[in-house]
Amino acid sequence: MARLIAVSIDCRNEAARQTFEEIFSRRRDYLVTKGQGTGAVDMLLLELDELRPQQTFGHIRELLSASPDLEVFLTASRTDPQILLEAFRLGVKEFLPQPLTRQEVEPALARFEERFNGRVSGAEMQSxxxxxxxxxxxxxxxxxxxxxxxxxxxxxxxxxxxxxxxxxxxxxxxxxxxxxxxxxxxxxxxxxxxxxxxxxxxxxxxxxxxxxxxxxxxxxxxxxxxxxxxxxxxxxxxxxxxxxxxxxxxxxxxxxxxxxxxxxxxxxxxxxxxxxxxxxxxxxxxxxxxxxxxxxxxxxxxxxxxxxxxxxxxxxxxxxxxxxxxxxxxxxxxxxxxxxxxxxxxxxxxxxxxxxxxxxxxxxxxxxxxxxxxxxxxxxxxxxxxxxxxxxxxxxxxxxxxxxxxx
Ligand SMILES: Nc1ncnc2c1ncn2[C@@H]1O[C@H](COP(=O)(O)OP(=O)(O)OP(=O)(O)O)[C@@H](O)[C@H]1O
Ligand SMILES: [Mg+2]
The missing domain is CATH 3.40.50.300 (P-loop containing nucleotide triphosphate hydrolases)
Structure with missing residues (x-):
C-alpha cells in the first residue's frame, strides 16, 4: 500500500461495527481512528439514518465538500433503489447492505485500494x-x-x-x-x-x-x-x-x-x-x-x-x-x-x-x-x-x- 489508510466508523449497529473492525484488524495497512473527526481520514464507514435519510445526505454533502478525497461507504439494513441513487449522486463510493458479510466487504475494499493507490501515488508518493x-x-x-x-x-x-x-x-x-x-x-x-x-x-x-x-x-x-x-x-x-x-x-x-x-x-x-x-x-x-x-x-x-x-x-x-x-x-x-x-x-x-x-x-x-x-x-x-x-x-x-x- 502507498501508505497507512486512516478509517473512521460512524455506525450505531453494533454487529455491523464489529464486522468492520474485525476485517480491519486483520489488515496491517488500515488504521481505525478513535476520534470523532473525519478531517484527515481516507475512508468513512457511515450508517444511513433510515428514518431521516436526508440528514445523512446533508452530512455526506458537508464532509465531501470539506474533504473531496474522502471515500464514504454507506451501510443500511434496507436497499431502497431511490436512496441508493441519491447516495451515489452525492459521491458515495460503495453501498454495503446489512447484515455485513466478508464476501461483500472484501471486494469493496479491493476496489477502494485500487482507487486509493492511484490517487496517493499520484500526489503524496511522488512528492x-x-x-x-x-x-x-x-x-x-x-x-x-x-x-x-x-x-x-x-x-x-x-x-x-x-x-x-x-x-x-x-x-x-x-x-x-x-x-x-x-x-x-x-x-x-x-x-x-x-x-x-x-x-x-x-x-x-x-x-x-x-x-x-x-x-x-x-x-x-x-x-x-x-x-x-x-x-x-x-x-x-x-x-x-x-x-x-x-x-x-x-x-x-x-x-x-x-x-x-x-x-x-x-x-x-x-x-x-x-x-x-x-x-x-x-x-x-x-x-x-x-x-x-x-x-x-x-x-x-x-x-x-x-x-x-x-x-x-x-x-x-x-x-x-x-x-x-x-x-x-x-x-x-x-x-x-x-x-x-x-x-x-x-x-x-x-x-x-x-x-x-x-x-x-x-x-x-x-x-x-x-x-x-x-x-x-x-x-x-x-x-x-x-x-x-x-x-x-x-x-x-x-x-x-x-x-x-x-x-
Ligand atoms: N562535528 C562536531 N564536532 C564537535 N562537536 C560537535 C560536533 N557535532 C556536534 N557537536 C556537539 O556535540 C554536542 C551534542 O550534539 P547534539 O545535541 O547534536 O547531539 P545529539 O546526539 O542530538 O544529543 P541528544 O542525544 O542529547 O539529543 C553539542 O554540544 C554539539 O555542539
Ligand atoms: Mg538531539
Whole structure:
C-alpha cells in the first residue's frame, strides 16, 4: 500500500461495527481512528439514518465538500433503489447492505485500494524526499547533523521548501538549534490522527530565516503518552506532500514512532562517532535495522567528530561493520557549541569553517537523489581479522560475524 489508510466508523449497529473492525484488524495497512473527526481520514464507514435519510445526505454533502478525497461507504439494513441513487449522486463510493458479510466487504475494499493507490501515488508518493537521521547513542551529534543537513539543503535552493521534524520523544531541542519557538509541536499533533490535515500541520510549523520549516517535538521525556499509532507516518506523509525535502531527527531510541518514520523514509542516516561504546551501539543498531530489510542503500552511516589521526580506527571499524562510511564530519567542538549557544546553524554562522563547509558542500553528495543508488555504505565485506577489535575487544561483543544485511 502507498501508505497507512486512516478509517473512521460512524455506525450505531453494533454487529455491523464489529464486522468492520474485525476485517480491519486483520489488515496491517488500515488504521481505525478513535476520534470523532473525519478531517484527515481516507475512508468513512457511515450508517444511513433510515428514518431521516436526508440528514445523512446533508452530512455526506458537508464532509465531501470539506474533504473531496474522502471515500464514504454507506451501510443500511434496507436497499431502497431511490436512496441508493441519491447516495451515489452525492459521491458515495460503495453501498454495503446489512447484515455485513466478508464476501461483500472484501471486494469493496479491493476496489477502494485500487482507487486509493492511484490517487496517493499520484500526489503524496511522488512528492518530497524524506531523510531520517538517527543516532547510534545519545550525544553523538544527531540533532546537529539533522539541523545542518536541512539548512544546507534549504540554503542551496530557496525555491525548494524543506521541513525539519523533531521526533526526539525524550527531550527534543531542535527549537534551540534554530532559535525558534512554537506553541504546538508533534506532541500536540500526535494525540489524534483524525484531526491531522495540511491546515493543522501548517499552523504548527515555525519558519526559520533561511526558509526552513520546523515542527518541534513538544515531548520532554517525562511520562508522556507516546504518539498515537500511525500518527508519525501520517504527519510525515502530509509534510512530504507540502515540501520537497523533509528531515527527521529521530533521536537515538528505536521506538515505534521512530520505526514509522524510518519505514516511510527514502534515506536513513545513522550518526556515529569512533568511540568504542558508540561503535558497539552502532553495530547493534545496524543489526536491528537489518532485520527490517530495507532496500539496499537506504541506510548510510556517517562518522561525526572525526579527527585525522583516527584513520586506522576508521578502517578497522568499517571492516568490522562491513560497510564504508558515507561521510566523515570533522570534529570542531568550539564552533559546534558556539553555533548551538547562539541558536544558529553551522551552515550560516560558521559557513567558512571546515565543519560549516562540510555541510554546505557534502550534503548533496550524502542525501542527493543519487545517494541511495550509489549506496555509499554498501559493499565492503566484513573482515575476519579486524585486528583492533578482534584481538583486544572480544568481550565488547564486536565480533565480525557478517555484513548487516540491509546496509
Ligand atoms: N562535528 C562536531 N564536532 C564537535 N562537536 C560537535 C560536533 N557535532 C556536534 N557537536 C556537539 O556535540 C554536542 C551534542 O550534539 P547534539 O545535541 O547534536 O547531539 P545529539 O546526539 O542530538 O544529543 P541528544 O542525544 O542529547 O539529543 C553539542 O554540544 C554539539 O555542539
Ligand atoms: Mg538531539
Amino acid at each position: 518530497g524526499r524524506v531523510v531520517s537521521v538517527i543516532g547510534a547513542r545519545g550525544g553523538v551529534g544527531t540533532s546537529t547533523v539533522a539541523t545542518n543537513l536541512a539548512t544546507s539543503v534549504q540554503q542551496a535552493s530557496q525555491r525548494e521548501s524543506a521541513a525539519l521534524v523533531d521526533l526526539d520523544l525524550h527531550g527534543g531541542d531542535l527549537g534551540l538549534f534554530l532559535d525558534l519557538h512554537a506553541s504546538q509541536g508533534l506532541k500536540h499533533l500526535s494525540k489524534d490522527i483524525s484531526r491531522l490535515d495540511e491546515t493543522i500541520i501548517r499552523s504548527s510549523l515555525a519558519q526559520h530565516s533561511s526558509g526552513l520549516h520546523l515542527l518541534t517535538s513538544g515531548y520532554e521525556g517525562f511520562d508522556e503518552v507516546a504518539p498515537t499509532t500511525g500518527s508519525t507516518m501520517r504527519v510525515i506523509g502530509l509534510l512530504r506532500s507540502m515540501h520537497r525535502h523533509v528531515f527527521v531527527d529521530c533521536g537515538h531510541v528505536l521506538e515505534s514512532a521512530v520505526k514509522e518514520a524510518l519505514d516511510c523514509s527514502d534515506q536513513i542516516i545513522v550518526v556515529t562517532t569512533l568511540s568504542l561504546p558508540t561503535i558497539r551501539r552502532t553495530k547493534r543498531l545496524l543489526e536491528a535495522l537489518g532485520a527490517w530489510q530495507y532496500q539496499a542503500g537506504k541506510v548510510l552511516v556517517v562518522v561525526n567528530r572525526y579527527v585525522n589521526d583516527q584513520k586506522e580506527l576508521l578502517s578497522e571499524t568499517e571492516d568490522m561493520l562491513g560497510l564504508r562510511m558515507a561521510g566523515l564530519i570533522p570534529n570542531d567542538y568550539p564552533t559546534a557549541s558556539e553555533a548551538l549557544d547562539h541558536g544558529k546553524p553551522l551552515t550560516i554562522m560558521a559557513s567558512r569553517t571546515t565543519i560549516g563547509q562540510w555541510y554546505l558542500r557534502g550534503t548533496d553528495q550524502l542525501i542527493g537523489d543519487k545517494a541511495a543508488v550509489k549506496g555509499t555504505a554498501v559493499g565492503k565485506e566484513p573482515s575476519k581479522t579486524a585486528s583492533f577489535f578482534g584481538r583486544y575487544l572480544p568481550s565488547f561483543g564486536l565480533e565480525t560475524k557478517g555484513k548487516p544485511s540491509a546496509v
